[in-house]
Amino acid sequence: MPSITFGESTFDTQDDETVLDALLRNGHEIANGCRAGVCQSCLLIAKEVALPANATSGLSDSQKAIGAFKSCCVVPSTDIEVQSADGAIESHKATIVEKTSLNDAVIRVRLQSDVNYRAGQYVSLQNDAKLMRSYSIASVSGTDKYLEFHIRRYPNGQFSNWIYSAASIGSELILQGPSGTCFYTPTDAPSNLLMLASGTGLAPMHGIIRDALLQQHQGNIHLIIAAKTSDDFYYVDELKTLSDENSNFSFERVALQSTDADIKQADIYEHIRSDYTQLKGYRVYICGGENFVKKLKKQCFLAGANMQDIFSDSFLSFTPN
Template identity: 30%
Template sequence: MPELRVGERQWTVAAGSNLLDALNAAGLSVPYSCRAGSCHACLVRCLHGQPQDARPEALSEQQRQSGWRLSCQCRVESDLQVELFDPLRDGIAASVLGHDWLSANVLRLRLHAERPLRYRAGQHLVLWNASGVARPYSLASLPDEERFLEFHLDCRQAGAFCDAARQLQQGDVLRLGELRGGALHYDADWQERPLWLLAAGTGLAPLWGILREALRQQHLGPIRVLHLAHDRQEHYLASELNVLAERHAQLQVELLTAQELPQALAALRLQSRQTVALVCGSPVSVEQFSRRLFLAGLPRNQLFADIFNEHA
């Protein structure tokens, strides 16, 4: 059986063992969220040996040459020595600038990174707290314009990260892991095409940044924003969205609850097959939105979706 080594620890694992599971079974507490190679919370660096990697394309060539691998996508087939991601060594320090509640359940964090980050609207980062708990969150801030990094945390459920985040104060320091780009982005080539942004819960966070990026780039086509929330009080950016709709004639905003969703989805009609749709939220909501858009005639290559897995 292959041997797995981390620091001074060394033990045998069954051939074909998932690397993330093997590390966590040994008590090393490697964080993870999606287990699909998207969130990048489970990064480890291979020092000796190579695991079987199911998703080599998920990392850049530079990262792979430096030995980084996503442990959730790797299987141990031979002896392997790895080094865990250390937020103090490998991460970027970021201090809390703002900490306020946008609704009863949505916490807004604004952070100032110790060095500037170049990012696009729609990307996400892994946040590490002082206890070493890590979670991926999408950026809601507008790059190159806002001097802070903004995140919207869904705190409906208790959890190690959210419970600690509730207690954060201005000046407290978090660490930032790898900046990661998902499916969501704004392309200047879409400027004259209809743009639909459909979000559930805090899936609105990356679309809030993308919406403002589109408007900053003077998007000419109609823009439709649909936000699904548990109840009216959880439309946590309702006033900000309505202000933008008043200023931009091409922007239409719809705020829906779960009870209103079936009728609203049934009424969706594409005005143009050139429409581009960006969808973000829980697996169930993304599936609901996507299915209806396809039935309405949206070409599959014109839908971009990110799934928010439940994590706290």
């Protein structure tokens, strides 16, 4: 009988049992619902194995790209290695090679590391003092020779203050990951992309946009960055260059308080609600704070975007236990 490897344990399957049944029989707690390939509760990630089409039907393209499958739909015919849908926790060494201030509150940190990732995914960074935080990757794999992060400094943020003050070029970190399904996958037919970012949500978004352009995305890519005041924006020159070089890319900035004619003064939710009423067929990417993501995900869905065409990542603020 073929074997299943899940984390540290490996065991043989019995008769015609599915991956889900085999894991449950061996005492692993795997969420599940319909057990008929519909509800997607039992998603796992398979390593290097061809999956039958019915095991991935209904999943988003990015879920398929990382090997996600419905474990109730697969009866293994060969040995298979699977992991939980949160992704593999692989550790890599990383070294700080650059620190640059982007504005009053955000610093750009570039690391040297051999991790493989997709632009838009996130990793956890851990320093010598075992402080660990998750950050989205802002660079593009294969094109940029470094990993880039945009780190906001919080007054009481232990990790961000360490990065700002104590960390220096050459400091070493442990990097875990990558995780996440908020990344670009090529589309069969040209489709328009709507990219919504607030704060350092621009980090993954900038990576995803560059990745899409490098993969010659057909269709328009429009980015909207939201902030409280006009001083909060960064990377504006980089974005202007990108839009000068690519006719299908455009961007706008929206702030609650604006003193700059180039920046629209508006509430982001009102702006999207009134100007983006028809999103049928769009792919939507949303990155930023939890509330920002939650509200806009709902708004874009109600405006016609399919759920499986909405990709998002919410930044959770770290709360000490």
